[in-house]
Amino acid sequence: MLDKLEERFRRVAPKADFCSLRFVEEKTQTLSVRQNVVQPATSAVDIGVMITVVEGSGMGYAGTSDLSEDGLRRAADQAHQWARRTAGRTVVDFAKVPMPRPEGEYRSPVRTPWESISLAEKIEILRAESASIAVDPRIVDWEASLSQVELETLFLTADGGRAVQRFSYLIPYMSATANQGAETQTRSLGGRGLCRQGGLEVLDAIHYRNSGPRLAAEALELLTAPNCPSGQMDVILAPDQMILQIHESIGHPLELDRILGDERNYAGTSFVTMDMFGSYRYGSDLLNITYDPTRTEQFASYGFDDDGLKAERQFIIRNGILERPLGGITSQARAGVEGVANSRATSWNRPPIDRMANLNLEPGTSSLEEMIAAVERGIFMRTNVSWSIDDSRNKFQFGCEWGQLIENGKLTQVVKKPNYRGISATFWRNLKMVGRESTFEVLGTPNCGKGEPNQVIRVGHASPTCLFTQVDVFGGE
Amino acid sequence: MxxxxxxxxxxxxxxxxxxxxxxxxxxxxxxxxxxxxxxxxxxxxxxxxxxxxxxxxxxxxxxxxxxxxxxxxxxxxxxxxxxxxxxxxxxxxxxxxxxxxxxxxxxxxxxxxxxxxxxxxxxxxxxxxxxxxxxxxxxxxxxxxxxxxxxxxxxxxxxxxxxxxxxxxxxxxxxxxxxxxxxxxxxxxxxxxxxxxxxREQFSYLTREARTIKPGHYRVYLAPAAVWDLMSTLAWGGFGLKDHRTKQTTLIRMTEEGAKLHPTITLMENVKEGVAAAFNGAGFIKPDQTTIIERGAFKNCLASARSAKEYGVPTNGASEAETPDSLDLAAGEIPREEILSRLGTGLYVNNLHYLNYSDRPACRMTGMTRFATFWVENGSIAAPVNVMRFDETIYRVLGENLIGLTRERDFVLDSQTYFARSTSSQRVPGALVEGFHFTL
Missing domain, CATH: 3.30.2290.10 (PmbA/TldD superfamily)
Known part of the structure; x- marks a missing residue:
């Protein structure tokens, strides 16, 4: 298939300053058992190509699910026409963007392939978890599911570039919902954050099996728990909340296309300006953020981005100081700065834009016990459930599924609906302790939305548990 | 084709x-x-x-x-x-x-x-x-x-x-x-x-020096685009039959405790006046109109074929997600040209941004103001306002604190393009609200 496509592309690629083809074939299977009933077992095959042409200062693209030679030729002509029509009318002179010529391959590490056990056996795993959740009549809804994705991409450039990448993703999910009167509480297994590259071995790595009873017990405990108290206090955030904190208040504001204004009509701009790189104190000395595509089990690892740029680990923030933005080859050329290989597209039918990939907070030296012991009054929060931030990525408000009071260095009362709000530009400066490797978890999210036309994309985040001081905390109504 | x-x-x-x-x-x-x-x-x-x-x-x-x-x-x-x-x-x-x-x-x-x-x-x-x-x-x-x-x-x-x-x-x-x-x-x-x-006309107001307001409760006018955002958030878990039967609806206080919105609130899935297809994935044809909230009281869920079978009720042709495609919030009585004078002193909010629930059972939402938000004094626009975060329940915004809805409504075609171009729409008025809570 890939060889045939390459032959066709070499024949139809127009004579232009640059031309590339990006082929995507994504096969998704989803299995779910809800309330002990097997839900429809869905499968999907998304397949198509995007052809991109640069002519003079103009650029055009065309996406099609018609992979025949005629189909590719039509797409190439359409892209070429757009490139000609936009020349002289573009926000960037595409002739000055040094488009990469990649050569290489990438493959996800898989130890236990999805197909290594039968459909019936996979359903049985989910049935067992589902059955273990319904422990009390107040548990009113529950679900265990697995989504598995096989993704193959081929990137070709008319001047001989060729990169083949094969990804395997697993997205496990489980939740328990408890109700009493007008109060309803849900506990989930890390939201949808326990997603990784790999095969069924991911289930062991994230301790998927036998999690049902714990989720049910915690949902029931939340039902009768008091509201989270209000006030300024210390907060310890578990990795399944830290990933959201990193994502919204570090990842998005550092995306270079936002800083350059592309997203001002939709996802928003950024409080970060170009003059901040190299000197701005983003957080305390303990804050070390990396763009790390090399941690192969992580959700958004890859060898090349969707413009063909080779992916390499880079420090984004080191010892609290902002070093470089998250911008791919086009944004780097526009802004005249170094970035990372993060020009990515959701599929064949959308053009690449700057996206976070794996954006990680590097481990520190504190144990969880040391962090708890350091808090006189505070809240330990786990698992994101609510997220909202302003269009400059500054004023945020986040909520978690689970909260627990910390009083005089000890975990005490469980509290429901823990929320906190703050300002990105100052919040990270109150990072007081960073958990050591033992608190570090590799997580991610399958659904980050951005771009015009809109795109959802897979993002990876890994983080230890962290302690912040002077946080504005509050609960429910 | x-x-x-x-x-x-x-x-x-x-x-x-x-x-x-x-x-x-x-x-x-x-x-x-x-x-x-x-x-x-x-x-x-x-x-x-x-x-x-x-x-x-x-x-x-x-x-x-x-x-x-x-x-x-x-x-x-x-x-x-x-x-x-x-x-x-x-x-x-x-x-x-x-x-x-x-x-x-x-x-x-x-x-x-x-x-x-x-x-x-x-x-x-x-x-x-x-x-x-x-x-x-x-x-x-x-x-x-x-x-x-x-x-x-x-x-x-x-x-x-x-x-x-x-x-x-x-x-x-x-x-x-x-x-x-x-x-x-x-x-x-x-x-x-x-x-x-x-x-270009509205630009003239943006030349004035922006004002930063303190957190607190303010009288606000939410223009139709802002109401669209509130309705879109409410549609996320508010109306579906499955959400109701599993007690996860964000309107649970209406169904379990009899809470009501303001009597001017009538909300429907108005397929007849929308621009989306009138059939769903199981082959059911949607009725022209399904009333969801009538005069402030909850009336009907959006029921997909699957939920209908699970809970033993008729389907009303809703999609699997049980979200509306052609939402219609009934008009009120305030003429749009009177909005500034009726607002008096407060905030004129054209757009909201990034809404989410901060307490789902209480239907409390948080979000931001965005784009052109103005401080209004004695019925005249005084200055643009720097972005503010709000945190409010729908029971106050469209309930006890709702002064009224505008007589005129906007027909908003959804511009979303995730996976494919949307054919959803909403027909919504503006809302004049007392004591709207800004927090940050």
Missing amino acids: QHYFNSLADHVNGRLQGEERFLMNFGAEDSDFVRLNHAQVRQAGSVRQRIVSIDLIAGQRHAPGMVCLSGDAELDRDRLSRLVEELRGKLAFLPEDPYLLYSTDVRSTEHHAENQLLPAHEAVAQIQDAAKGLDLVGLYASGGIHSGFANSFGQRNWFSSYSFNFDFSAYHHGDKAVKADYAGFRWDPAGFAAKMSSV
């Missing part, structure tokens, strides 16, 4: 064996997307996509599968044959589904539209001419959208639409901007010019 779809449906029908049945859903679009920043083109291109999903049914067992099509009939027949084989192979390993429900009452429908669109590059040339001197950013999207349904009982439904949506904002300085949208089925140069004039 319709003929192509029907021929594929006939082909699938011919591949069935024994007592097998099928449901088939088709989605296609030929779209042009031109993204702009600083009134210049950032990315321009076209997307041609055709997607089919088939649910192969044998008794109460079934297996759904989706595949992209090429547009070439012979190639696509082959892809569909392989999909049917693959689904048949899965059927044997799947248990019976007690909640499988599909329409067996054949109701074929057709909705055709004439393509009156301007070529995208011509529309964008007009936009760039009109935007001279403006820092304009946004997306022009246009083209044909087609969807179809077929089943083995002979039902055939078809929906075609040719539309454009220019969703944009013009920046004055910093984050101070006017947000606008020009959408429809035929590009009208005069209509577009009027839209651009209105944008």
